[in-house]
Amino acid sequence: MAEVPARPRQLAFDLPVDSRHGVEDFLIGPSNEAAYGLVEAWPHWPDAWLRLIGPEGAGKTHLAAIWAKTAHAWTVSAAEVTEAKVPHLISGGALVVEDCDEGPRDEAALFHLMNAIKAKGGSLLLTARSAPDLWGLRVPDLLSRLRLAPHATIDAPDDALLRALLVKLFIDRQLIVDTGIIEALTLRMERSFAAARQVVDLLDRRALERGRRVTRPLVQEVLAELFPQEPI
Structure with a gap:
């Protein structure tokens, strides 16, 4: 029986992210x-x-x-x-x-x-x-x-602003995720703007490398890697 070839690993390139700085893109909370x-x-x-x-x-x-x-x-x-x-x-x-x-x-x-x-x-x-x-x-x-x-x-974001920021960051990277993933990230990640960008960037890279969409198991993996002190 012929061996099934392994699925090729996709490379993640540092492509520019569409991070808009217009007044309409500034999230207020x-x-x-x-x-x-x-x-x-x-x-x-x-x-x-x-x-x-x-x-x-x-x-x-x-x-x-x-x-x-x-x-x-x-x-x-x-x-x-x-x-x-x-x-x-x-x-x-x-x-x-x-x-x-x-x-x-x-x-x-x-x-x-x-x-x-x-x-x-x-x-x-x-x-x-x-x-x-x-x-x-x-x-x-x-x-x-x-x-x-x-x-x-500017202080650390509250829950509503953090959710909105995560949605915007995913949209900037043309990634579609369900509301459950946004909620899981909001509840379990470090509460900062910088952490939100770090999480979405790593999720984007891992999803691209594996040729898959952003899933809950991938979210759990990334959260455990970035914030090992937080309960998953």
Whole structure:
């Protein structure tokens, strides 16, 4: 009797994911409603600057992108802010500086940037995962300025927002799953935006490698791998 050949294993490639950053794609819930409202209140901010604080994957970049489109702002990382670039960075009148809590940073240049954009009558949106006291800043004037800046915080998602986020992430990857899988993930995964993206990414990869759809056994396998401390 002829041996049945094994089913070939499919390769998972790092193809771009359709992760849309439009205002219609931003999911609003109790954890981010206040932050969304404050960002959307521009140009009627209480000051020239606004700090946007939230954990990794919380939607800071998405919300910043919404504001950048409205304000016609450029977006740079904190590491790109140097004294020589400040005049150019403020020339448009609006700027997003992301990952302000990550190094290396030119603190003097960041302080100069804040002063210069205020003097110009412009607006500055700063994103970070934590409050300025935890950034390890060495320039007292910069720390004082950042402490006094108005801020908005994005917290961990509640059940409803986490479900909606999971559905969106699956749709972005053109994956169809039933509501039972969404419920199982919501109840058993770590409660964070970053974890939701990690789970859906791994499910997508495993399903593609095996040439199968996302099933409950696959969900249980991935949850046990990513969150072994959580009961399955």
